[in-house]
Amino acid sequence: MESKPDRRLIIVAVLAFIGVILLVATVVLTYTAAVALITGIDGPTQELVVERVQVEYLENTSVIHLTDQDLKQYPVLESAIRDAAVQISGKAPMTGVENLVLIESFGIDAREGDRPYLEYDGAYYLTRVLLH
Amino acid sequence: MEEDKNPKSRSRLKTAGIIVACGLAGVIAIVLGFMLADALILHAMEGSGGQPMLYVMEIAEPGESMIVPLTEQDFERHPALNAVIRGEERNPSAWEWGSRDRRVIGGTKVSYRESKALHETYDSIMEYEGAYYVILTTWP
Numbered sequence: 008m009e010s011k012p013d014r015r016l017i018i019v020a021v022l023a024f025i026g027v028i029l030l031v032a033t034v035v036l037t038y039t040a041a042v043a044l045i046t047g048i049d050g051p052t053q054e055l056v057v058e059r060v061q062v063e064y065l066e067n068t069s070v071i072h073l074t075d076q077d078l079k080q081y082p083v084l085e086s087a088i089r090d091a092a093v094q095i096s097g098k099a100p101m102t103g104v105e106n107l108v109l110i111e112s113f114g115i116d117a118r119e120g121d122r123p124y125l126e127y128d129g130a131y132y133l134t135r136v137l138l139h
Numbered sequence: 140m141e142e143d144k145n146p147k148s149r150s151r152l153k154t155a156g157i158i159v160a161c162g163l164a165g166v167i168a169i170v171l172g173f174m175l176a177d178a179l180i181l182h183a184m185e186g187s188g189g190q191p192m193l194y195v196m197e198i199a200e201p202g203e204s205m206i207v208p209l210t211e212q213d214f215e216r217h218p219a220l221n222a223v224i225r226g227e228e229r230n231p232s233a234w235e236w237g238s239r240d241r242r243v244i245g246g247t248k249v250s251y252r253e254s255k256a257l258h259e260t261y262d263s264i265m266e267y268e269g270a271y272y273v274i275l276t277t278w279p
Binding site for chain 1: 157160161164165167168169171172173175176177179180190194198217228230232239241242243245246247275276277278279
């Protein structure tokens with residue numbers, strides 16, 4: 008009779024222990040897997056390089072005229088262009104999805120001949136993508 | 140005979156009860172663990188200072204993928220989607236549209252929570268007024 012409550016206590020303790028272990032394991036596993044997925048899904052880190060250039064002939068080149076809304080919508084491009092406006096060259100890290108978005112919006116990754124110039128506030132810029 | 144059987148079946152019942160309780164505790168712990176990990180990740184990302192963005196890409200041909208039509212309810216639930224597809228954030232670039240079969244039509248700032256919800260809800264091709272769209276979310 009006396010050992011009954013002890014037994015119950017032991018069972019509850021074992022259950023609680025199993026529960027805690029599973030809880031912690033799930034949290035740790037999910038967290039690490041998700042962080043690895045978020046940071047690794049895009050592949051290696053990429054960098055957008057923007058260089059301010061002097062353009063004399065614009066006859067056979069495409070020029071994309073950037074607006075303030077463009078810069079607001081593309082923070083990576085904004086960061087690199089703002090730097091390039093001051094220091095001639097600007098860099099900004101980006102993920103694979105950001106790279107894809109910039110390719111489809113401004114042709115930043117196009118072949119050398121096709122690459123459009125970007126124009127903002129009277130200055131012209133060329134873009135490159137660096138892979139790390 | 141009956142007196143002999145009773146304690147046996149009782150202990151069997153007890154064992155079965157313990158196994159069921161263990162299983163239940165395990166399932167509850169795993170579900171709680173997933174929820175906690177999810178909340179932790181969102182909390183960590185929101186504290187990172189990065190700005191997640193939502194972009195919408197228009198595609199010329201949907202192919203044979205599943206297509207989900209966008210309704211007014213979708214736009215009401217997700218104002219960011221509304222702003223990019225038919226609102227003030229619609230801002231398509233003219234780059235190569237015509238020779239390529241896709242273009243980004245705009246983007247807007249969203250919270251990590253909203254970004255995650257959008258990513259999970261709209262993982263297929265969407266259709267609105269005869270145009271096809273896919274969404275892209277960035278987590279810096």
